[in-house]
Amino acid sequence: MKKLTALLLVLCMVLSLCACGGSGSASSGEKVVKIGVFEPSSGDSASGGKKEILGMQYANSQAPTVTLGGETYKVELVYGDNGSSTDKAPSAASSLVSAGVSIVLGSYGSGVSMAGGPKFEEAGIPAVGVTCTNPNVTAGNSYYFRICFLDNFQADVLANFGMDKFSAKTAYCLGETGNEYDQGLIAFFKQVFEAAGGKVITDSFPTGNSDFNSYLNKAKSEGADVIFTPVSIAYAVQILKQADSLGIEAPFLGSDTLDDNMVLEALKGTNLKVYVSTFYQEGGSPEFDKGIKDYINGSSEALAANGGNDTISAVTAMGYDAYFVALEAMKKADSPDKAALMQILPSVTYTGVSGAIAFDSVGDAVRDTAYIKTADTATGTWVLETVQTGSPS
């Protein structure tokens, strides 16, 4: 009996080996070019990742084919869920690599991009980061590009905004330990804020923490004028909800991650003041706004992915632009070949809904605009506060 079971297992192994080998070469005559979507659809950042994917899917529905070398290719999105965690990211990246993608888009979240990056580099596949803002994503990895601004720029914008708008002297910064994104932003924020004569208190909470009362009380007692929380969406919701019950009056500054429906939902009906810096503000491109809203409302799955309403997240617009940057690169290279794409990418320029996109020598986007939005807690919407331009990163 036991031997039979063992044998069955072995048989299964061999069979699936053959099956997997076979499925790789399946084709229906139609030429296909695959774009890898390296995004979290589970874990702490799932909410953001899903919205970014939404932008790509919408773009894919707008431009489902591309003509290369006189032939029409169908563009297929291949998904690799990196689970918002740096330990799952490498295997998700290699699953994309083995699926034979020509180019990779993503990810939401810098840590996973840095963890998956070497796999793409090894395989010679160019990757276009969508909203991973940490400098280390592209530095040291020649195959990684990105279309968003960088953390030092973002931190600069937010620190200056905090000092100008609230004449803040003391800032309390709270981030997750072990999160590249949080810690990087806080470090840059601290540099700028202290250089301008302010005082910065930094604090970090352990992964999986849910009790933020002590931290918020501390911020209050230390007399923080602004509280800077560049954290994942899951933590942002906790922090803001608990801040509300503690009656925190100091305004919150948040980075691009806080620009999310779940955060808005948490803020609804509270007295908190929250300001976030982000890539796109609804109204920036009315045509895109209308299109994506129709797309979201057109399917229950898209609506669920967007958190149940049709508020447009900046990351959706970025996902949309990233898809077209990839197409632009293919058109310019006139080939779906990964090596050709890699060669052509540095010279690709594209004007998307979130602004003009061009790459510098490291592969970073040349961007000098950040939108600062504030939450209208009565209606549960984002309101544009100001547009900040600075020296491009």
Next chain:
Amino acid sequence: MLQKNEKRAGTLRAMLAIMVLLLFVIVLENISSWIPGMPAIFSPTSQLFTVLKKGAVYSLVAVSMNLLNGFTGLFSLGQAGFMLLGAYTYAILTVPMAAKDQVYYLYGGSAVKFSLVDAFQSLFGTAGFGGAVSMICAVLVGIVCAGLVAALFAALIGTPVLRLKSDYLAIATLGFAEILRAIFQWQTLGPITNGANMLKSFPTFADFNIKNAAGQVVLRLSTFVPFLLSILCITVIVLLIHSSYGRAFKAIRDDEVAAEAMGISLFKHKMLSFVISSFFSGVGGALFAMYVSNAQAKAFTSTMTYEILLIVVIGGIGSISGSVIGTFLYVACSEWWLRFLDAETYIGSFKVPLLRSGFRMVVFSVVIMIIVLFFSQGIMGEKELTWAGIGGLLKKLKPKKKAASAGKEG
């Protein structure tokens, strides 16, 4: 005399089998570049090689856990902690000087002012054969240090903890791993551990691929290397288990009181098993860091320990070959064969229900529960894969001979 000869023949046969396996791995990895037109599964980017690499790394960790849990009967859940120690030691020692500023960018460079890579490069040179030698030396020394640091911590924690009984020991070691994780994330140690941030840019398996002057890969060894290292370590563990120490371990597992009555020093042997197991977990951690190309404390959670424990259970508690088979099955299922469960699939216009992100892990955990509840012996029980066993199986099922041998190699 006769027995001795038989034993020697067995050792020879085992060594031969290992050589064949290693050669096979090299061939498998390079076949697509030698013979054009091979199926996509053999291309170096195929998921097959991800599974093989991760499988090799995890086999070592699973076997080292089995040494403790299966052969000595000490239920320890500190595996992730020792892997963390190994991964960090390896990474800290081997990040090249040139990359340090960029890796430790939040702390303005590293407090560890040397790197094994640079040290050996100054000895043997940076390019060509000398470069290869210095890289191999740096990696090997790094890995050994990784193991030693893990073993040292095991010795320190062992004294108080090993006096505890079964589940108390489990929860104490689990707690110890959590404490370690917090220490490595502590900002104050940032210049050494890079705080909570990722350590990267150190030599990985891909660096073992031999390239020609133009930078093209001539011979791929990135799967061979983890196989080689892991086989070496597992062989040492097997030898240990077959020694008089190993018999003492098993005696302790089967009955502590009886073992003590026979004159086996409980504490000494428990400590020995704990330290050796931790040494190899540390080595496994270093290999894991090489596999994922980064080291970050966040990854070494208790979930990782549970994962390895479940592998050991699937393979059979108390069977080395079971752990290895279990690892490859587990890794292949979770990384490769079951991935289709995560993708929304349409047959024509019919959407297959239930399939969406996360379903793979649900199916997977149900399978694990079934194994735990109904096949608690796992695949191998306490038996080992032996030549006689394979021979018997083959004789019994002659027509399926090919399938069995192919499966064994995968």
Next chain:
Amino acid sequence: MEQLLSTEYIVSILLSGISLGGQLALIAIGYTMVYGILRLINFAHGDVFMVAGLLGIYISAALPMYIAIPIVIALTIGLGFFIERAAYKPLRSAPRMSVMISAIGVSYLLQNTATYVTGGQPMTYPAINALTKTINICGASTKLVVIITPVLVLVLIALLTTLINHTKIGMAMRAVSKDFETSRLMGIKINNVISMTFVIGSALAVVGSILYFTTYPAITPTAGAMPGLKSFVAAVFGGIGSIPGAVIGAFLIGICETIIKGLPSSWNVSVFSDAFTFALLIVILTCKPTGLFGEKATDKV
């Protein structure tokens, strides 16, 4: 630094500590009872607590709160009962390690299922108006739930102690936890007693989940793991099998943890708030393995 010595700050830290402690206490009782009887660290208990929170979200979305809560309690009790029957009962005569592995497997299954159902996204717990009202104590503003928690915990524990000390099933429980085999010989229906333990544990976990997730309203699939482990440590600290011990241990851990988080930021120690719990565990286990109120167990050869 001086600001941190203000009454307002100290009161607010203590308040959150006490409420966290109370919530942990409710989970810890589940651990200590199961361990007392089965000698099993029920790793899945923390995840049952998480599932109770998720059920609360889904059911209260469809039904008003006062109907939803009883349904959640009933479903969670069902879950606890089912886990015991399906995953632990078949292994009654197996080695302790197998049962513990089974518990880890159940925990893995519950977490993965929760990830699948929620899509891995954090879910927001609904606000229960009666609990979320903001009040003011010594200048520290807080939610009403923070005050209610310790009171509710004490009431529930009084009830539970009465149950254990003055009812027949309670006597059976005490007997089984003293000596499993003998009580079976005395005609006690072991399986009923064990099921009852899981039922009580799960019911308390639901109450704990309502209080906990009202205070910390985002639920992720791993939200139960850490509180679960901490509660277990609390149970060990108080002496496993002892209900008052578990409660005292839970309050102590809750308060210490919030104090560590509340220490000045410049000390950089808040990262150790979880680690502290485990350090405490190791110290207790090596110095006084029976905990504060634990009975000395005799080793049977």
